[in-house]
Amino acid sequence: MKLLSYTPTFKNISSVFLITAMMLLFNSCARKTNFQTSSVVPAARGSVKVKKDDNNNYVIKMKMTGLAEAKRLEPAKQVYVVWMEADDHSIKNLGQINSNSSLLSKTLKASFETVSPFKPIKIFITAEDKADAAYPDTQVVLSTSNF
């Protein structure tokens, strides 16, 4: 009799734990933000995930599709450069990003990952002639809204 009354309670607690754990799992620790529709490359879509790592740095991961080659832009450029606006409003060059298609699919795909000690409030991409540009070009190809 004792066992019978104990089992449903245990089951209920287990279910609550399970649901909480699953919610936490799917929520994850990362903040995901989509890029806004680009007027320069309208077919480009992508998202940025920002989370903190074990070293307390911000990990910035980006995945994109449909980003045309920089050389096909008007005017033609050499590379796409990823920039971030930090919470102190400074602009940092995070690195270049290349768009490539694979053997199995013609879809242009690009991915990028880096870390920064500075908290990003916005990520954007410009087309540049040099990957190590100190300041972004005035024409922004893609941008997120403020986090």
Place this chain on the structure above:
Amino acid sequence: MKLLNTKTKKMKKVNFNTMKKYFFIAVMAGSMSFVLNSCAKKTAAVGKTETATMTETPGTSVMPENKGVVQIKRDVNSNYVVQINLIDLKEVSGVKPDAKSAYIVWMDADMQMTKSLGQISSNTGWFSDKSQASFEASSVFKPTKVFITEETDATVQKPGLKVIWATSKF
């Protein structure tokens, strides 16, 4: 005979309930460990690499017994990936950092500039060796030297004077 049947039924019920209990515990433990692991940093997720340069750090006058390795690679986007593995960060620094201090990784680029790459701290994972520290960051600039300083603010723009670990020039 009737009594025996009732006892057998009860036994079956007990066994079934016990099994159910263990099953729930297993599912709960599995999902909780999955959740806790989901925040862990994934290292070496930079895809293809082209060239790799490995530099054994020299014994410095600051910490001669220090041991660490820096690897410079190129990722799929042609950025430079800097990977650092230190055997004992506390031993490297020589002092136990207070709550306010942070170890910052810097790189000298070939354009005579110094750039902050991020913080490094000892591993904290359940199954990782807590005496070790690992770090990975990417930069569009080619690094010529990597070093670590102890700072009071993790977001400083220029390195302080307390260099706790450094490589020679690549």
